[in-house]
Amino acid sequence: xxxxxxxxxxxxxxxxxxxxxxxxxxxxxxxxxxxxxxxxxxxxxxxxxxxxxxxxxxxxxxxxxxxxxxxxxxxxxxxxxxxxxxxxxxxxxxxxxxxxxxxxxxxxxxxxxxxxxxxxxxxxxxxxxxxxxxxxxxxxxxxxxxxxxxxxxxxxxxxxxxxxxxxxxxxxxxxxxxxxxxxxxxxxxxxxxxxxxxxxxxxxxxxxxxxxxxxxxxxxxxxxxxxxxxxxxxxxxxxxxxxxxxxxxxxxxxxxxxxxxxxxxxxxxxxx
Amino acid sequence: xxxxxxxxxxxxxxxxxxxxxxxxxxxxxxxxxxxxxxxxxxxxxxxxxxxxxxxxxxxxxxxxxxxxxxxxxxxxxxxxxxxxxxxxxxxxxxxxxxxxxxxxxxxxxxxxxxxxxxxxxxxxxxxxxxxxxxxxxxxxxxxxxxxxxxxxxxxxxxxxxxxxxxxxxxxxxxxxxxxxxxxxxxxxxxxxxxxxxxxxxxxxxxxxxxxxxxxxxxxxxxxxxxxxxxxxxxxxxxxxxxxxxxxxxxxxxxxxxxxxxxxxxxxxxxxx
Amino acid sequence: xxxxxxxxxxxxxxxxxxxxxxxxxxxxxxxxxxxxxxxxxxxxxxxxxxxxxxxxxxxxxxxxxxxxxxxxxxxxxxxxxxxxxxxxxxxxxxxxxxxxxxxxxxxxxxxxxxxxxxxxxxxxxxxxxxxxxxxxxxxxxxxxxxxxxxxxxxxxxxxxxxxxxxxxxxxxxxxxxxxxxxxxxxxxxxxxxxxxxxxxxxxxxxxxxxxxxxxxxxxxxxxxxxxxxxxxxxxxxxxxxxxxxxxxxxxxxxxxxxxxxxxxxxxxxxxxxxxxxxxxxxxxxxxxxxxxxxxxxxxxxxxxxxxxxxxxxxxxxxxxxxxxxxxxxxxxxxxxxxxxxxxxxxxxxxxxxxxxxxxxx
Numbered sequence: 056x057x058x059x060x061x062x063x064x065x066x067x068x069x070x071x072x073x074x075x076x077x078x079x080x081x082x083x084x085x086x087x088x089x090x091x092x093x094x095x096x097x098x099x100x101x102x103x104x105x106x107x108x109x110x111x112x113x114x115x116x117x118x119x120x121x122x123x124x125x126x127x128x129x130x131x132x133x134x135x136x137x138x139x140x141x142x143x144x145x146x147x148x149x150x151x152x153x154x155x156x157x158x159x160x161x162x163x164x165x166x167x168x169x170x171x172x173x174x175x176x177x178x179x180x181x182x183x184x185x186x187x188x189x190x191x192x193x194x195x196x197x198x199x200x201x202x203x204x205x206x207x208x209x210x211x212x213x214x215x216x217x218x219x220x221x222x223x224x225x226x227x228x229x230x231x232x233x234x235x236x237x238x239x240x241x242x243x244x245x246x247x248x249x250x251x252x253x254x255x256x257x258x259x260x261x262x263x264x265x266x267x268x269x270x271x272x273x274x275x276x277x278x279x280x281x282x283x284x285x286x287x288x289x290x291x292x293x294x295x296x297x298x299x300x301x302x303x304x305x306x307x308x309x310x311x312x313x314x315x316x317x318x319x320x321x322x323x324x325x326x327x
Numbered sequence: 328x329x330x331x332x333x334x335x336x337x338x339x340x341x342x343x344x345x346x347x348x349x350x351x352x353x354x355x356x357x358x359x360x361x362x363x364x365x366x367x368x369x370x371x372x373x374x375x376x377x378x379x380x381x382x383x384x385x386x387x388x389x390x391x392x393x394x395x396x397x398x399x400x401x402x403x404x405x406x407x408x409x410x411x412x413x414x415x416x417x418x419x420x421x422x423x424x425x426x427x428x429x430x431x432x433x434x435x436x437x438x439x440x441x442x443x444x445x446x447x448x449x450x451x452x453x454x455x456x457x458x459x460x461x462x463x464x465x466x467x468x469x470x471x472x473x474x475x476x477x478x479x480x481x482x483x484x485x486x487x488x489x490x491x492x493x494x495x496x497x498x499x500x501x502x503x504x505x506x507x508x509x510x511x512x513x514x515x516x517x518x519x520x521x522x523x524x525x526x527x528x529x530x531x532x533x534x535x536x537x538x539x540x541x542x543x544x545x546x547x548x549x550x551x552x553x554x555x556x557x558x559x560x561x562x563x564x565x566x567x568x569x570x571x572x573x574x575x576x577x578x579x580x581x582x583x584x585x586x587x588x589x590x591x592x593x594x595x596x597x598x599x
Numbered sequence: 600x601x602x603x604x605x606x607x608x609x610x611x612x613x614x615x616x617x618x619x620x621x622x623x624x625x626x627x628x629x630x631x632x633x634x635x636x637x638x639x640x641x642x643x644x645x646x647x648x649x650x651x652x653x654x655x656x657x658x659x660x661x662x663x664x665x666x667x668x669x670x671x672x673x674x675x676x677x678x679x680x681x682x683x684x685x686x687x688x689x690x691x692x693x694x695x696x697x698x699x700x701x702x703x704x705x706x707x708x709x710x711x712x713x714x715x716x717x718x719x720x721x722x723x724x725x726x727x728x729x730x731x732x733x734x735x736x737x738x739x740x741x742x743x744x745x746x747x748x749x750x751x752x753x754x755x756x757x758x759x760x761x762x763x764x765x766x767x768x769x770x771x772x773x774x775x776x777x778x779x780x781x782x783x784x785x786x787x788x789x790x791x792x793x794x795x796x797x798x799x800x801x802x803x804x805x806x807x808x809x810x811x812x813x814x815x816x817x818x819x820x821x822x823x824x825x826x827x828x829x830x831x832x833x834x835x836x837x838x839x840x841x842x843x844x845x846x847x848x849x850x851x852x853x854x855x856x857x858x859x860x861x862x863x864x865x866x867x868x869x870x871x872x873x874x875x876x877x878x879x880x881x882x883x884x885x886x887x888x889x890x891x892x893x894x895x896x897x898x899x900x901x902x903x904x905x906x907x908x909x910x911x912x913x914x915x916x917x918x919x920x921x922x923x924x925x926x927x928x929x930x931x932x933x934x935x936x937x938x939x940x941x942x943x944x945x946x947x948x949x950x951x952x953x954x955x956x957x958x959x960x
Contacts, residue, residue, distance in 0.1 A: 076407045080419075083425075085441060086474075100445070101439075102450075103450035149328040150331070154330075164589075171534060172538070173538025176348070176577050179561060180571075203343050210336070223679045226648070229649075230673075232701055232748070260428070267540045281430060292443075296436050297436065300430060304433065
């Protein structure tokens with residue numbers, strides 16, 4: 056008899072947990088899906104129910120100059136800052152990845168710390184600092200600021216994967232006659248490539264999405280897409296933002312799928 | 328790899344991360360240059376004026392509420408993910424990470440689309456005949472809280488899931504064989520073993536919520552937080568010493584959170 | 600080329616990992632470094648390879664001091680414990696890696712890789728990827744990769760540790776044959792006694808950073824110099840006693856706590872405390888009373904307290920009557936001559952003087 060009761064309790068609590076998770080997933084997805092739905096609205100303002108489907112807001116987005124300029128600036132900025140972050144972040148990750156010495160731990164903490172700083176504080180401080188240096192609101196300033204927030208992602212994923220690869224491969228390479236540089240290019244870099252790509256992907260997405268920092272550096276000729284979107288939103292509440300957001304999301308998903316297809320994100324393991 | 332390989336990244340962050348923050352801290356203490364002497368007036372204003380003290384309290388309180396709700400929602404989800412999801416675990420992980428592919432503006436906009444007077448929720452409630460006049464959800468703070476939780480709860484779930492994954496199931500089996508029921512086993516074995524994960528997630532969410540800016544700017548509902556105030560000082564009042572002081576307070580909070588987190592992680596390392 | 604370790608030593612912090620070690624490996628021979636984990640054998644190998652710097656001492660290959668050369672300039676071959684085949688290269692590129700670093704031209708690389716793969720019986724596998732191969736096949740690729748450059752010295756770091764038992768035994772023979780064919784000076788590191796005894800010309804038993812005994816496999820097995828060596832290389836029955844007299848290459852030992860005086864081949868000062876070791880498979884077991892106890896017969900009486908079947912032999916656990924000491928006897932069917940004692944039965948044990956060894960301190 057007790058057995059039967061236990062089973063009942065199991066079934067009920069299991070169903071309750073499942074139900075909770077389903078509600079949670081709805082909570083996660085609703086604000087996103089609702090934007091995608093509104094993007095196809097034929098109405099001139101955001102309202103429900105949507106009377107009929109239309110592509111007019113996508114057309115509007117593709118013909119609205121500030122959005123296109125913002126998209127271009129954001130893409131250039133994301134590419135450039137990711138490349139710069141990788142260029143300085145990867146060697147640093149290789150130097151600290153396998154070391155357990157105190158300096159390496161300290162350096163790792165330092166290189167990871169920008170990710171934990173409130174971005175608005177960083178953006179605000181950096182603006183005045185760079186103005187003193189004569190850079191002010193410009194693409195160069197944006198590039199510097201976005202590289203600062205990109206470095207931690209590269210350092211984190213690359214140290215993670217480098218630590219998971221046994222040193223034997225590099226020792227085997229050395230025994231077989233490869234010098235330091237040959238080992239680096241022929242063995243180490245190919246092995247950590249998934250980590251570099253994952254880090255670049257994160258850095259790219261973070262840069263593309265950043266608002267609190269970009270806001271301070273937006274200038275007439277270099278405003279990123281999020282900054283343009285914000286100012287549009289503050290003046291209008293129409294489905295154009297939904298359309299551009301949907302385009303941006305689809306682009307991000309395509310990038311992710313391509314990276315997954317060619318490099319296998321699963322191989323990154325858990326970035327510590 | 329030689330320690331020197333950390334130099335480019337280290338120097339870059341020294342010049343464009345640490346130096347600006349340090350300069351900002353300096354300006355808030357010595358607003359008229361070091362020769363002009365220390366002036367703690369901005370800090371006095373921040374900690375003595377009831378309005379600003381209220382803003383500080385609201386910032387920390389909001390972050391605390393967001394972190395607490397995230398923990399309450401996140402634990403069952405993490406539990407389901409690790410213990411019950413089976414082959415759906417990958418799907419659930421994807422659903423948790425997928426929102427990161429969408430811009431923060433899209434997610435914030437999504438909440439407005441859901442909760443505005445003409446939004447989906449009001450439309451549904453009206454159609455069901457529950458209300459006859461739209462409710463002004465955006466006028467209150469709860470949409471902002473929901474949006475913060477929406478953005479941050481994935482970090483909590485992943486943090487708890489990682490520690491749940493590390494729990495040796497045999498300990499729970501041993502507890503059951505020793506006569507403890509399901510609830511007692513959970514409360515006395517599983518939960519204590521995963522408190523580190525909850526703590527790490529809590530601090531992370533608290534820290535990120537403290538610095539969150541876009542969500543509150545667009546959904547604030549009358550809430551005033553430090554990032555919003557810094558933004559206003561920058562845009563309108565232009566009291567840089569005061570904005571610098573507020574930045575410093577946010578910064579100190581972030582550093583405290585980081586130190587707390589490092590302690591938690593170190594403790595876990597010792598135990599492992 | 601011959602390899603000489605001239606007093607190399609190493610400590611990590613306060614831990615002395617390696618006491619000054621002298622060892623020479625004649626050209627073309629295989630030395631097995633054998634010992635439990637932490638004995639210093641891996642440190643020795645890593646110093647030879649150049650991955651660790653010795654605190655003092657020299658590593659000489661063919662008379663040339665290599666101590667200050669980087670690993671990639673030492674012209675060595677090495678097979679790693681988990682093979683460490685480069686996962687991003689196919690078999691051909693893995694084997695060709697060392698040749699390309701040495702600047703061989705395309706045609707030479709192709710022909711030497713083909714030759715090496717043929718030697719390890721993997722012709723036709725050149726385009727495969729390591730992840731598509733079994734453990735045994737990966738092991739052979741690793742071997743081909745390490746010998747294709749014709750290294751001065753081949754280092755084997757637990758090369759068969761990851762294989763299952765049957766494969767390991769056949770690979771032991773294959774590896775040994777190849778090493779003899781190529782006449783290549785080889786250092787094998789292993790914690791597996793059987794592997795060291797099967798493969799090595801000389802076995803070097805190490806413990807706590809010290810070299811305890813160096814010798815041919817049968818010499819080290821049959822005449823261990825210390826209790827550690829006797830017990831590490833298989834099971835040994837150890838008896839304590841005192842040498843009461845010695846003459847003509849025989850020592851009479853009075854066993855502690857027993858009446859028995861046993862005779863052991865060897866030479867040691869009379870009146871000194873000694874330990875003697877007898878292998879379980881050297882024990883003879885009879886009905887009690889059938890052993891006369893005459894000098895040289897070395898008889899002990901006891902009671903069977905355990906017996907297990909181990910395939911090719913039966914292992915008996917016997918408690919010696921007078922002292923309660925537990926000894927083991929491994930008896931093959933033909934050695935038992937129809938005598939099958941049961942649990943609790945009284946038996947007589949004996950061993951010949953030649954089958955017992957006097958251990959050093």
